[in-house]
Amino acid sequence: MKKRVAEIFKPFLGEEPPVNLPKNREFGHYAIPVFKYAKAQKRNPAEFARELGEKVVQREEFEKVEPVGGFLNLTLSQKFLDQFANRVLEEGEEFGKGSAPVKESILLEYISANPTGPLHIGHGRGAVFGDALLRIGRHLGHKIVAEYYVNDAGRQIYLLGLSLWLAGREELGLPVEYPEEYYRGEYIKELAKGGLKELGEEPFRNESGVEQLAEWGKDKMLEEIKRDLEAMGITPFDNWVSEKEIFTRWEEVRQLLEKAGALYEKDGKVWLKSTQFGDDKDRVVIREDGRPTYLAGDIVYHWDKFRRGFDRYINIWGADHHGYIARVKSAIKFLGYDPAKLEILLAQMVKLLKGGEPFKMSKRAGNFILVRDLVEEVGADPMRFIFLTKKPDTHLEFDIDQLSQQDSSNPAFYINYAHARIRSIFRKIGKEYRDFIPVELNSLGEEEKALLFSAFQLPYILEEAFTHREPHRLTNYLYRLASDFHSYYNRTRILETPEEAERLKVVAVIATILKLGLGLLGVTAKERM
RNA sequence: GACCCCGUAGCUCAGUUGGAUAGAGCGUCACCCUGCGGAGGUGAAGGUCACAGGUUCGAAUCCUGUCGGGGUCGCCA
Numbered sequence: 001m002k003k004r005v006a007e008i009f010k011p012f013l014g015e016e017p018p019v020n021l022p023k024n025r026e027f028g029h030y031a032i033p034v035f036k037y038a039k040a041q042k043r044n045p046a047e048f049a050r051e052l053g054e055k056v057v058q059r060e061e062f063e064k065v066e067p068v069g070g071f072l073n074l075t076l077s078q079k080f081l082d083q084f085a086n087r088v089l090e091e092g093e094e095f096g097k098g099s100a101p102v103k104e105s106i107l108l109e110y111i112s113a114n115p116t117g118p119l120h121i122g123h124g125r126g127a128v129f130g131d132a133l134l135r136i137g138r139h140l141g142h143k144i145v146a147e148y149y150v151n152d153a154g155r156q157i158y159l160l161g162l163s164l165w166l167a168g169r170e171e172l173g174l175p176v177e178y179p180e181e182y183y184r185g186e187y188i189k190e191l192a193k194g195g196l197k198e199l200g201e202e203p204f205r206n207e208s209g210v211e212q213l214a215e216w217g218k219d220k221m222l223e224e225i226k227r228d229l230e231a232m233g234i235t236p237f238d239n240w241v242s243e244k245e246i247f248t249r250w251e252e253v254r255q256l257l258e259k260a261g262a263l264y265e266k267d268g269k270v271w272l273k274s275t276q277f278g279d280d281k282d283r284v285v286i287r288e289d290g291r292p293t294y295l296a297g298d299i300v301y302h303w304d305k306f307r308r309g310f311d312r313y314i315n316i317w318g319a320d321h322h323g324y325i326a327r328v329k330s331a332i333k334f335l336g337y338d339p340a341k342l343e344i345l346l347a348q349m350v351k352l353l354k355g356g357e358p359f360k361m362s363k364r365a366g367n368f369i370l371v372r373d374l375v376e377e378v379g380a381d382p383m384r385f386i387f388l389t390k391k392p393d394t395h396l397e398f399d400i401d402q403l404s405q406q407d408s409s410n411p412a413f414y415i416n417y418a419h420a421r422i423r424s425i426f427r428k429i430g431k432e433y434r435d436f437i438p439v440e441l442n443s444l445g446e447e448e449k450a451l452l453f454s455a456f457q458l459p460y461i462l463e464e465a466f467t468h469r470e471p472h473r474l475t476n477y478l479y480r481l482a483s484d485f486h487s488y489y490n491r492t493r494i495l496e497t498p499e500e501a502e503r504l505k506v507v508a509v510i511a512t513i514l515k516l517g518l519g520l521l522g523v524t525a526k527e528r529m
Numbered sequence: 530g531a532c533c534c535c536g537u538a539g540c541u542c543a544g545u546u547g548g549a550u551a552g553a554g555c556g557u558c559a560c561c562c563u564g565c566g567g568a569g570g571u572g573a574a575g576g577u578c579a580c581a582g583g584u585u586c587g588a589a590u591c592c593u594g595u596c597g598g599g600g601u602c603g604c605c606a
Contacts, residue, residue: 018546033548035586070586071549114606156606181605269604280531283602293605314537322533323601348534349600352542389554390542393534395599397541401553406570409554417568425565464545479553487600488560490570529568 001084001456005030005061005074006354008058021457028064028075029453035070045070045357081449082441084456088509089183089437093516095458098141100466106135107305110316111229112149115221116160118187119228122318124371125396126347128387128522130316132471135520136462145310148237149301152218153244154294160181160221161214167192168204168213178293185368191217228371232521233380242295246304250292253300253335270300274318276338277330294458296351298324299331303381306337314469317459320378321345321394344471350387351397377404383524411479412523416491416516419525425494425504427527434506438503447488448506454481455513462520471521478517485510 020031031466038048053127056454057065064075088095110130113123114199130146137144142385151157163183169176170190195203195213203209229236257263262273263285270286272295289291297355305313318325322344329339352369372384382403389397389411426433444452457477465473516523 002568018548020548021545022549027549031548033587035548039586059549069549112606116606151606154606159605280602287604288603293604295604298606319534320601321606324606326532346533394542396534399541399555402541403572405568410567412552413552416564421566421569428565454576461545466547472543479543483553486569487571489565490567493564529566 002030008061012052012242022071022073023435026450028066028073029041029449030074030076030313032068032072032074034072038070073250075363076449076453078342078441078444081432081444081452081456085441085505085509088436088455088512089433089505092433092512093519095516096462099459100140100463102312103141103143105145107147107148107308107310107313108137108149108316109314113225114149114151114156114224115218116156116183117185117221118224118338119371119383120368121350121352121371121374122347122368124383125350125387125392126316126318127229127232127234127371129345129347129382129391129392129471131232131522132384132388132520133314133469134235135465135522136466136471136474139461139464141315145239146235146237147239147241147242149243150222151294152222153297157214157218160217161210161212163188164192164195164208164213164217165204165207168231171196172204174200182198182318191281192401194220198389212450228375231375231380232251232384233372235404236450241301241304243301246300246514247292247297247303248343249300250296253303256303256336257299257331257334260334260336262331264470270336272327272331274327274330275332277326279326279330283327290451295327298328301343302328302332303335303337306332306335306341311341313342314346317344317346319348322346323367335510341470344482345392346374347392348395351395353397353399354401357453376402379412381411381412381416384522385410385475388471389479390469390472392472411475413529414486414519415482416523416526417477417529419511419514419518420529421489422485422507422514422526423480423527424508426511428506430494431504433512436501436505436508438504441502441505442505443499443502446493447492448503451481451484451488452509454484455509458513458517458526474517475521477485478514478521481517482514485514 002019003211009017017032017034017037020030022031032052034049034052035045038045041048046067048068048074049070053065053072056062061077062074062082063077064073066073066075089096108130111119111127113119119127126158134144134146162179166176166178166182167189171189195216199212199216202213231460236469254263259305262276264271264273268288269284271282272285274283275281276293283295284293285299286292325344329342332339332342336523377400386398386403387396402409461477462472465471484485492503494500494507497503518525
């Protein structure tokens with residue numbers, strides 16, 4: 001819509017001018033600041049705006065063209081609004097589909113939490129963030145592959161086995177000596193009990209059982225993670241990539257790195273010369289005892305990603321991994337790929353309060369808050385919403401009690417309620433949205449025009465939300481739209497008025513947009529509350 | 530010390546590509562039910578956009594510096 005307006009001005013200005021959305025409704029739907037063009041011609045901006053206005057005032061798209069200072073304010077005609085309303089009603093939830101100006105193939109990797117414990121709310125934030133990006137991006141027409149990297153090898157998995165072994169032994173009354181590092185927490189005890197039932201007591205008798213328990217426990221945890229994802233309504237992943245499996249290609253990658261002069265030996269270890277491409281220090285990839293570090297696996301994984309030839313690679317990591325970016329990018333560079341194609345988004349921490357009381361998260365200590373518990377407490381939708389109303393790179397703090405509220409303080413509720421109210425009207429009259437396509441809009445009030453206008457912004461909002469990797473823009477937009485609707489609905493009767501048909505058409509558009517937008521956030525719009 | 534994120538109303542946070550009078554929710558106060566869903570709406574109070582410079586027609590937004598809060602700095606992941 002905005003694009004069409006910009007195009008109208010291209011012949012007069014030589015380019016598509018910036019088209020602003022004025023905050024104040026008195027200034028119309030769109031405003032074009034002409035300062036830049038006036039200055040280039042050394043003209044007075046007000047005069048320039050007036051002359052520009054005269055050139056477009058006759059067009060059917062505009063009802064009013066008004067120069068104010070250095071701005072040219074535009075009010076769209078009902079005819080123009082009607083055309084868009086018809087498009088929304090015809091296309092329904094396909095509205096805006098494939099509207100990205102440039103379509104890319106993207107490999108999106110997110111969560112990738114170790115299968116050593118259930119997901120906590122920090123993972124939850126990354127999960128919801130990634131899922132929203134995925135849905136929005138796909139709607140816009142990007143080809144996105146969703147991938148989860150499973151760290152199913154190495155020390156963390158060993159520790160899982162050890163922790164289960166210890167917990168099982170304690171359960172059996174066998175002697176237990178706790179080392180400094182192991183996983184605590186209720187889930188370990190429960191899992192160990194499950195292990196006793198399923199595998200018998202044998203693996204717990206002596207230390208050789210640790211490895212078996214690690215393998216078994218990892219599979220169990222992965223299943224639990226998948227259950228958690230499902231409970232949150234996360235779109236199923238296209239790929240689950242196993243570190244263990246991918247690492248079988250290490251020799252191949254190692255040779256490539258050596259050829260590129262990326263590796264050297266020192267103190268019996270193999271180092272990556274990551275300082276060459278901006279890292280603070282070089283990093284060990286193979287330890288003295290021959291075991292690879294985590295980085296080695298990650299290098300192979302990224303090599304594998306780039307070989308698959310996407311336009312872009314997006315990783316969503318916890319903010320605590322930011323120091324890791326430089327070394328991964330340097331490895332990519334050594335392997336002959338363009339590290340600029342790898343975009344790493346950091347999701348900041350989540351702090352949870354309940355009645356003002358802070359909760360702390362620490363996976364090791366075992367007193368972290370599980371996604372599962374939060375879903376049980378407030379439901380998946382409110383949880384998704386609270387994560388998606390904030391920028392991912394800000395520390396997020398919220399009180400659980402507020403999310404349990406069934407009122408406007410709970411955005412998930414509030415938006416759904418707007419949708420349900422409209423559904424209720426259509427249930428009552430027994431008609432479909434599409435039935436109103438033939439209705440001509442010509443006696444709309446200011447509020448109705450404004451409602452339609454903001455509903456038509458959806459494709460633009462989606463584009464912005466995706467390119468900035470900020471799905472919260474969509475959430476906030478939907479909230480505003482719902483709010484505008486509630487306000488309108490509160491003072492405007494729809495049924496049994498002379499304007500009934502036109503008003504139904506307007507709210508049908510609103511409901512379509514709300515449902516579509518909610519869907520892209522992973523929330524199913526409710527028919528009734 | 531280095532690097533990353535943040536600093537906007539009492540609290541939690543939005544603020545579009547730099548654009549006109551700075552926004553929401555919660556909390557406080559005052560209102561609106563003869564109504565299609567009041568689980569809603571309207572209004573009031575509340576601001577040195579951390580601070581200081583700079584860039585320009587114009588800065589919460591971009592640049593530099595300072596201060597403050599959080600995070601990371603492993604041969605864990």
